[in-house]
Amino acid sequence: MMTIYTSCSMAKQDIPLEILVKQRLEDDIWWLEYVGPFTLFRVPANIREGNKSLYEPRMVSIGPYYYHLRMNRLRTMEDQKWRLLRSFLFRNSELCVETCIKAMRSIEKNVRQSYSEYIALGEDEFIQMLLLDGCFILEIFFKWLSEDPDILFQGGWGPTTIFSDLLLFENQIPFVVIERLYDIVMTGETKNNRDAFLSLLARFLMDEEPSSLTFPMKLSENVHHLLDLYHQFLIVPSLCEVETKHDPTALLLWKQKLIRWITPSPDKQGTKRPPRQIPCTTNLHEAGVKFRKNQSPKNLFDVKFCRGGILEIPPLQIDSNKKALLTNLVALEKHKTWGNQTVTSYVALMNSLINTKEDVAVLQHAGVIHNLLSSQQEAAVFFNQLGDGTSFDSMNHHFAKLFRNVQLYYDSNWNRSWARLINDYFHSPWAVISVIAAVILLGLSALQTFYTVYPYYVRPK
Structure with missing residues (x-):
């Protein structure tokens, strides 16, 4: 019997299967270093492909999942990230780029392991991405809060689209990146003040004053990324209400x-x-x-x-x-x-x-x-x-x-019958007047009948 090989099989037909399996296991050895738990995932492909516009960034790419778009249709925003990095460094005269890179390098391994997929970026490229994305997010917040004029805020679609992109599930970086950069750029009482930092983000995300928001630390201590923080701010009042009703x-x-x-x-x-x-x-x-x-x-x-x-x-x-x-x-x-x-x-x-x-x-x-x-x-x-x-x-x-x-x-017959009565006979002022008139006429007719018949029965015999 003649054996037919594909081109791929012919190239590997002389390599024992045991060696091929070992090679594949060695290629995937990176997975053994991931201890989890993962906090940044991808949406399943069958769901994402049918609704790409709901998951893919339109203006700015954050994190590694859409890194390939940075040199294509989102290239313009990459240039803006370098401009905002310069603006970020100017906020603190004692801050230098070496300090920022050192901070990112110290958390690079833990940040990389937050993603559920292997990130095919070298160490320096990955750290540069974290630095640019983290400083971009913070500068957007700073400029919005202080109402600084900026080219990104010109035009009604700019801020809205950027805000929408920052809250996409697959367009995130770990929250520790933003926190670390915030701590090294701030001075005075706001330095290492987590409540002040959460207030800053809450004012932007929820469009409310910090005094009107509460921060239950048992939830906020485990913030994974920006979308997770928004989710916590959104639902915390209802959770607190359940706990305080007893x-x-x-x-x-x-x-x-x-x-x-x-x-x-x-x-x-x-x-x-x-x-x-x-x-x-x-x-x-x-x-x-x-x-x-x-x-x-x-x-x-x-x-x-x-x-x-x-x-x-x-x-x-x-x-x-x-x-x-x-x-x-x-x-x-x-x-x-x-x-x-x-x-x-x-x-x-x-x-x-x-x-x-x-x-x-x-x-x-x-x-x-x-x-x-x-x-x-x-x-x-x-x-x-x-x-x-x-x-x-x-x-x-x-x-x-x-x-x-x-x-x-809805299943109650009484409720449905009463609603049908209201809808049929009391749906408008004219309908109410008609019903009242009909009742009055009916009453007058009954009264007239009574006075017509009553004398006959009370007539002396």
Whole structure:
């Protein structure tokens, strides 16, 4: 029998398999040095390829994953990084570039091991990347806070696009790089002051004053990168609220026992497992659910289902950058080891509520959505695509209780009948007047009948 070899096989047919396997293992020996845990990952290829615009930087590349774009379509921003490095060094007269490089060299190995993939950059090239990217991020912050005029802030698209790129999941460097550069450039009371540093970043990321933000150190001590810090600032208020709600007073305990006694058990309700979805906005509206803007939300996720079937939702402004931000936050939660899925749950909630442009119209009318896209249909597509591929634990997600309560309200025949009555007969002032007039006429007719018949029965015999 004749054996057919491919060109690759012919080149290696004389090399024993044992040697080929050993060579491959030696090529991948770098993996043995990685002790983890990894904190910077790639989005799975099948997800990223279908939504490249949501994960790839448009203006500035940070870190090694999109390093290949620096000499191509993002080359202009690389020149700006050198200019901002010079500006960074001028902030401290005692600071020199040698000090910065020494600081980056001291953490180079640990930083390299933060990435889940092998970084094919030499030591000096890798350190230069960290220096340029870290100084670029800090200079953007410094200039924004002090309102220094800069070419990067000219034009409405510049700052918005840069900010969006800095919060991409695959476009990150470890937070320790930014912290180390901040410590060596600052002087006086702000030097080595982590709270001051977090305040600086919070003002830029959250667009709020530092006095209005709290920094629970048990979370912030483990910041992995800029997107992770933004995620913590975004969800911390809801976590703190859960921790501070406990009140061991006897009155509260008595109320809790009473509520448990009068509330049907999950088995009787038939909703032991919360639904993975709830009806869309228009269906809920027809069933009597009323939508209202949460006037003073603690954060974006402060959604409440109140007495009387009122669903309070914090206002959300949607634009071309919001989808990328939420998508990358969901990607971050997929790789976080501490299990918080708040943003993923929020995306699942909004995807359930919004299917069509009619759903968007109801929420817009309620002040919940501020649509900056071209149409309500585009806004509906925005939420539909945002929820594609979003998986979560339906038993333990952030809105599990809300999903259950909304579904119970929607399934109630009484609520649906009452809502149908209101919609049919009290949907406008003229309809109310018509009903009242009909009731008055009916009453007058009954009264007239009574006075017509009554004399006959009371007539003396």
